[in-house]
Amino acid sequence: MADKAQADILYTKVDEAPELASASFLPIIRAFASAAGVTVGTKDISLAGRILATFPENLTPEQRISDDLAELGQLVKTPDANVIKLPNVSASMPQLDAAIAELQAQGYDIPSYPTNPSNDAEKAIQARYDAIKGSAVNPVLREGNSDRRAAKAVKNFAQANPHRMGKWESTSKTHVSSMPGNDFYANEKSATLTAAQAGAAKIEFVGKDGAVTVLKDGWKLTEGEVVDATFMSAKALSAFLAQEIENTKKDGILFSLHMKATMMKVSDPIIFGHAVKAWLAPVFDKHGAALKAAGVNPNSGLGDVLAKIAAMPNGAEIQAEIDALNATRPPMYMVNSDKGITNLHVPSDVIIDASMPALIRAGGKGWGPDGNEGDTNCVIPDNCYAPVYDEAINFFKANGALNPATAGTVQNLGLMAQKAEEYGSHPTTFEAAADGTIRVVLANGETLHSHDVEAGDIWRACTAKKAPIENWIQLSIDRQRLTGFRSIFWLDANRAHDAELIKYVKPALEAAGVADKFEIMAPREATAASLETITKGEDTIAITGNVLRDYLTDLFPILELGTSAKMLSIVGLMNGGGLFETGAGGSAPKHVQQFVEEGHLRWDSMGEFCALGESLNFLADVKGNAKAGVLGRAAEAATQGILDDNRSPSRKVGEPDNRDSHYWFARYWADALASQSDDADLAAHFAPIAKALADGEAAILSELAAAQGTAIDLGGYYNTDPAKTAAAMRPSATLNAIIG
Template sequence: MSKIIYTHTDEAPLLATYSLLPLIEAYAKKAGVEFETRDISLAGRILAQFPERLADDQRVGDALAELGELANDPSANIIKLPNISASIPQLKAAIAELRQKGFDVPDLPEDPQTDEEREIAARYDRVKGSAVNPVLRQGNSDRRAPGAVKAYAKAHPHRMGDWSAESKTRVATMGENDFFSNEKSFVSPADDTLRIELVTADGDVRVLKESLPVLAGEVVDATFMSAKALDAFLADAVRQAKAEGVLFSAHLKATMMKVSDPIIFGHVVRAFFAPAFEKHGAELRAAGLSANDGLGAIYAGLDQLENGTEIRAAFDACIADGPALAMVNSDKGITGLHVPSDIIIDASMPAMIRIGGHMWGPDGEEADALAVIPDSSYAGVYQATIDDCRANGKLDPATMGTVPNVGLMAQKAEEYGSHDKTFELAESGTVRVVNGAGDVVLEHAVEQGDIWRACQTKDAPIRDWVKLAVTRARLSDTPAVFWLDEKRAHDANLIAKVNEYLAEHDTTGLDIRIMAPADATRFSLERIRRGEDTISVTGNVLRDYNTDLFPILEVGTSAKMLSIVPLMAGGGLFETGAGGSAPKHVQQLVEEDYLRWDSLGEFFALAASFEHLAQTTDNAKAKVLATTLDAATAAFLENDRSPGRKLGTIDNRGSHFYLGLYWAQELAAQSDDAELAAAFRPLADRLAADEEKIVAELVSVQGKPADIGGYYRPDDAKTTAVMRPSATLNAALDAF
């Protein structure tokens, strides 16, 4: 049997798995392919950290560590669905749910003081934020819109909001004393072990990180954001939004940038509600209510304070006196400052641009906005896009080209690997990075409250990244642009390496360029408006931003992307799209038994996984599964079988049925494998004959609450019952 690993993750993707996986397991088994699952959900990752506190029947294996090892095995074939990149509020909520279910996991220490508390905090540090992706992504990223998706978007263009030449929407960014401007970088000449330390004003040396192993040729960066400069910038941004009559909206990445961005988010909350914090900040701190956790957490905790009503009134006064806030849910009064993980830059900025430069205001209406992006490293990408739309109008999905991405991310490359090297400084002094010989290789003079961080990028992933870019440029006959800014210290070192490694390849006839991100944005938009394609070759964070920005504009969503990670050891990791709107989908399922999650990304990943399996195991039947699944997905799109937007239409479960129907029909009709065709013909006939009955069973459950027994760790039996409500479809698959 050939083997594929299918990950159990979180939220809507997990719910969809309960419906989809039984179908694909049944189909794949006929081709000698079996699936195994690994639980890398937030709840599963938490439980794996504390086996000694759990009963025997509660313990779970460390599936993430296991998959991390497998990713370095040439036989690896892993389908990875979107998972929660946990912010602190999400982590706390998951812990509370697990404890309520009888799992004796410890509370998250707010301010660890004892050795035991520090040990607990360290274990939770391995869980929060982007804990999963750096472990699994032992290769660089090849992400693009599949041909079927692009063709569908051109034939059935999604709605794009009109842009006005008078639009007041713009980006506000620091430009100085931020991570971009303060960055320093060096290339390690040999294998070494670095140390990060803070030398205080009185000469004391505080070790921030004792051991930081690096390899020869590794790029190591260090930078910081000035807290004073950040506060001054934010105070001015609040004033500007008020004066310009636009919505105030903050755009960060508090999930992936799990140390720095929640802190920055806290600065934003304090800046907007400055009078309230000036008067009541000490009381809030004493009660453990932190601005870093968002306005929602503060409101929730006010009941425990004697003067909670007075404090709430102070916050309400700030909202009344300040600029209008961009909203997450205006009907429920949830602002963009309620939860640090509600507005995530790579999803929120493209959505704003797509609907004409608007966000939703407190009145439930669209309005222009001041997009506050404190660090200027990539803010220019969004400003360039806004400028283009203001000057040229909205983009046209029916004619526009595409911008696929080749992303540098292998072996924890760049910023997403910086979490254990990010610090909010408790006192002023000098942060130094010292090599094994005791020489200072990087240093910054810092002040109390500044946010300092370092990150690493190994040489082998850079070399592989360049190779992948050249390969994709040649295969697609498309220009490839490295989005690198010579004015940024890190990028300057990468530019030198890119030029060196490009010389190792035959680039004859290829158009390969290096451009600063804002310039690359303008260049790509000029081409996209002409219907021309341009590969963006980017670092890790820009990979994440670009693979949302352009797909959301091109095809309406980033969840429909084909995302392949050719693992450097020879295996394959196949990712299934974005999960940014997953929480809203879960909420709708629980309230109305309707799941709007679109599994199209899973379909594309599955076909690529079968293709890889066929090539690496010489399984001809797996190749047939791949080609017929691609054909079925094209039929799925042409017949518009994605989940509808309202009750009474098919939801995620109905879309899975139609994929199963079309796939069975394609398998039954194909001529490459008579045995498979014969096996699938009765199923195809049965599903077609029962189509009306199955759809009726799937739709009939809608409109009432659904009990799945938990958000972070749903009950298996309850969720199975909710996600497989068609007895007719279940019987057909069981018989098959």
């Protein structure tokens, strides 16, 4: 149950490895903060929590929980917001199904997801669940634009202790493949609304017979809002995927598909399903009707397809055909070679902003079914952002791998407030049910955008509002003035949406007298320019839209630092509050698997450490709480201590893990507080704590080490048992007694 009273700082309850780490770290935060009169509450935005909050009528009074995401959504629109947000699960359909099944097994009487609803009640249940899928959290909380960068201490440590990079060869066959046309990029239309065009718009489908179906009504659009619409041709996509499978086989390399079926929860699972069907095309051609009758949905991935086929009366026969077909296909990029989990097994297993940087860092190598590394065909169908990865691969083929010891840094300022761009498109994305036209009709009756589509085409609309765009530009001007770094707006004048943004950017820069301080480049050219800049040891700021913000703040940190989990991510909320994000969670499932199997959690809480210091400093500034400022500065010193003394978690069981890093953070934090001269009361309070943590070092580390090496029962995956989790994550009685 989340805290009821409004706390000074709200710490989010999430999922997987970040939530396990919270069980160890949050008690430390609360104990230290209380000495300064700072309260730290929690709000549950986990997948399980969101599911339970959606169906209160199905639960007993004891099982019901508040809708914390909705509460946070209101809070972030106020000046009082001070939220530390950890990475949460953006659920794909298989993840949602798994979470529902787990909760049902735990005694929660929630409905199953109706894949093919047959009545209004089932349609209503499906709609409620669909609102939970994908990026249901971030668009609600991000009422400001993004400022993401490596903290100076983190960057310095990475240069002094460079991570291992794979070797790039100029002869590498690794490359990016994208559609030759008829994708979202090619078909995009965009316009900036006038006052006369604002109001409640509609999205309509007009059939060949002239019949009109309203796909969305009451779509509120405002003056100055940039409104886009586009579609991807299903026929063109299928033909492209079939061709790339053949091209991969000819090249003798691995086939891989890189999507974001979590954030893009409507469009990308459909694209993923097309890839599954393309891979199994002869099987679907022969058994399509039977597979459909058996509930086979390729959008859920190859793993789900194979499981449902196994339950069919002729499942063995179909499986034999699949095995024979696979023998003729190119080898596939694997998620887990040992367990036979392929790139196409689960839509959420291969997430582009994590998978592509990892492959690039490894010298263009992916893992094949034989357990060996190999060159890879990286299939990214749409051309909006694929050129970033294509150019990065080309750059490293020509220049060799980046040297983390000497590389400069790429900071990012991202336009994301108020559901900007594609990540806000879920309610306005549709798969065409038949041939016809999909159009945007404005409140004044004008048709703003119109596309002729065929059955199966994926059509979407998205927007960026005026105030967030203007705030984003001003944020960029302020950051460039502060740093003097090379500053590039990643905008493609040949892309319809970007061309509209450029109409905002250029006049604003000229009005501020800083047009000569900025460059505007398409993503491909900006990628090359940024890599050239950091290769020389210099720094740059990437000023981007929402999706590129997401992609680049994994790509460059993974190359520079070896991870994106250590990024400092500050969201200056537009109404005055602060949202402090703690890095990416793409690796979290693997960390949980290791922890459950052998009691070692290698999740690195560096992102949490950085966010904590920023949150406390923000609290000191906006609330005039001097003691919070002392805590914040001491937390920064503790973060530096973790880096200087290499106290971050190791990867292997038997070595220090996440829990050890929390002990060291608490010790460094207490030391810094005990020795500071700004607040005598805090110094006196923390002096005995610092001494106890130092004196107890041997006992604490021994107790933490003894907790490793055995399997862990958490009582669940999506909805873990709090008592079991606390016992697993706080195994040192000595440390617990000191912290209280």
